[in-house]
Each structure stands twice: as C-alpha cells, then as structure tokens.
Amino acid sequence: xxxxxxxxxxxxxxEGQNVTLSCEQNLNHDAMYWYRQDPGQGLRLIYYSQIxxxxxxxxxxxxxxxxxxxxxxFPLTVTSAQKNPTAFYLCASSRxxxxxxxxxxxxxxxxxx
Amino acid sequence: AQxxxxxxxxxILSEAASLELGCNYSxxxxxxxxxxxxxxxxxxxxxxxxxxxxxxxxxxKGFEAEFIKSKFSFNLRKPSVQWSDTAEYFCAALxxxxxxxxxxxxxxxxxx
Numbered sequence: 136x137x138x139x140x141x142x143x144x145x146x147x148x149x150e151g152q153n154v155t156l157s158c159e160q161n162l163n164h165d166a167m168y169w170y171r172q173d174p175g176q177g178l179r180l181i182y183y184s185q186i187x188x189x190x191x192x193x194x195x196x197x198x199x200x201x202x203x204x205x206x207x208x209f210p211l212t213v214t215s216a217q218k219n220p221t222a223f224y225l226c227a228s229s230r231x232x233x234x235x236x237x238x239x240x241x242x243x244x245x246x247x248x
Numbered sequence: 249a250q251x252x253x254x255x256x257x258x259x260i261l262s263e264a265a266s267l268e269l270g271c272n273y274s275x276x277x278x279x280x281x282x283x284x285x286x287x288x289x290x291x292x293x294x295x296x297x298x299x300x301x302x303x304x305x306x307x308x309k310g311f312e313a314e315f316i317k318s319k320f321s322f323n324l325r326k327p328s329v330q331w332s333d334t335a336e337y338f339c340a341a342l343x344x345x346x347x348x349x350x351x352x353x354x355x356x357x358x359x360x
Contacts, residue, residue: 166346175257177338177352185346193347225292229346236282237348241291 138162141226141240148220148247156211156243158226164238165231167209171195172223172242181224184209185231213245220247250274250343254351262359263331269324269354271313271339280342281322283313287335295337298322309333331360 139160148154160167166185170178180193184203198217203209209228213220223244227237253272261267273279283295296307303315313324322339339351 168348170350175352177254178340178350180347180349183347227348229348231346236280236294236297236342239292 139226139228139238139240141224141243144241144243146243146245148245150247151215153212153214154220154245156213156224156226156245158209158211158240159207160209160226160228160238160240161207162228162238163206164228165206166229167203168227168229168237169193169199169201169209169211170225170227172225178225181211220245250341250347250349252339252341252349252351254339254354257352257355259354259356260359261329261356264328265358267324267326267329267333267356269337269339269356271322271324271351272320273322273339273341273349275320277344281313281315282340282342282348283307283311283322283324284338284340285335286338292338295324329356329358331358334358 142157168183169181172178179195181199182201184190187206190201190203200212225242226240229235229237251274255270281298284292285295286292295311296305298305298315306312311326315322337354340348342348
C-alpha cells in the first residue's frame with residue numbers, strides 16, 4: 136500500500152544534540168512538507184520541497200534543516216539551535232498543483248531533555 | 249499573508265447536541281479547503297474537502313461543511329454528535345503555491 140512512513144514514532148534526545156527525523160513516501164508525489172504541531176498552535180510549516188534538490192523555508196524554519204536528495208525521502212534535522220524542539224512533527228506529501236490534497240504520516244514525537 | 253482562523257478553541261457539548269465549528273481563510277485567489285480530524289493518540293485524518301462545485305460538502309462520519317465565498321468561510325457542522333467525536337478538528341486552506349495553511353484547531357469534547 137502507498138503511504139508515508141515516519142520513523143521513529145517516539146524520539147528522545149539530550150539538549151544540545153542534533154537529531155534527524157525520517158520521512159519516506161512511496162506515492163510518487165513531487166512535493167513533501169514538514170509541519171510542527173504544538174497544543175493550541177495548530178500545524179505550522181517548517182520546510183517544504185516541490186521537487187528533488189530544491190526546498191523552501193516555511194513559517195518557522197529557524198533551527199531546522201532539510202535535504203531532498205531523492206524524491207521518496209525528505210529528512211528533517213532538528214539542530215541544537217532550535218530553542219524549543221520538543222514537539223510533534225508531521226511529514227506530508229502531495230502532487231503539485233491545485234486540486235490535490237495532502238497525505239500525512241503518523242508523526243514523530245520528539246522530546247528533548 | 250495566507251492564514252486560516254478558527255474560533256473557540258475549546259468546545260464542550262453533550263451527546264446528541266449539534267456542532268458547528270467556524271473557519272475563515274484569508275483571500276488568496278483559488279483556494280481548496282479541508283477539514284481534518286485528529287482523534288486522541290491518532291494521526292490526522294481527512295474529514296472532507298472542497299475544491300469546486302456544490303458549496304455544501306458532505307464528509308465522513310456525518311460531517312458536512314459549507315463554503316461561503318463571500319464570507320471566506322468554510323464552517324463544519326454535525327447535527328448530532330457522539331462521544332466518539334471527541335477529537336481535535338483542523339481547518340486548512342491550500343493556496344495556489346501549493347502550501348497548506350492550518351488553523352489552530354478546535355478541541356472538541358463530547359460528554360456522554
């Protein structure tokens with residue numbers, strides 16, 4: 136079955152360490168996205184990529200980095216510069232153009248201690 | 249800026265009551281509209297979507313939403329809620345640049 140896989144489901148890291156969250160899709164979608172979800176804040180866009188080897192900052196990109204070397208993969212690195220990294224992170228993908236919705240992964244809950 | 253507003257973040261109601269959640273989006277040309285639901289401990293699921301055509305959209309689990317272009321609104325409704333409708337509900341708007349903007353969500357609690 137086609138879908139988006141995020142791993143791991145739960146992740147714990149010590150403060151000051153970088154951590155990379157995985158996102159893989161087999162839907163042949165061109166576009167991929169990373170969102171952060173916090174209580175009462177909804178989902179906020181961190182980074183997105185419309186095509187391989189290209190990506191753009193979203194609304195809250197500071198302290199994060201991404202790469203898009205393959206169409207299927209869009210890993211997110213939470214760096215030590217991110218002041219409040221503990222959150223629920225959601226990856227999504229879509230076809231480009233209007234008229235298409237997003238498919239979401241099941242998310243990774245990152246806790247920094 | 250492209251944005252989506254949802255009001256009344258916390259909603260508490262009894263079973264069989266009617267539910268209406270408001271959603272307003274900022275103007276941005278062609279917009280596709282969505283309502284997503286997140287049940288406790290689960291991932292986001294699509295409730296319904298509007299791309300074009302009939303402005304009254306019916307979704308899963310008895311939910312419906314009405315697109316009113318003149319009011320930039322896409323309110324979600326359910327005539328009679330059940331305890332299992334306890335969840336967080338998110339309105340979202342997909343703009344022409346393919347970016348999906350979310351509202352802050354409505355936490356709905358249905359009391360048996």
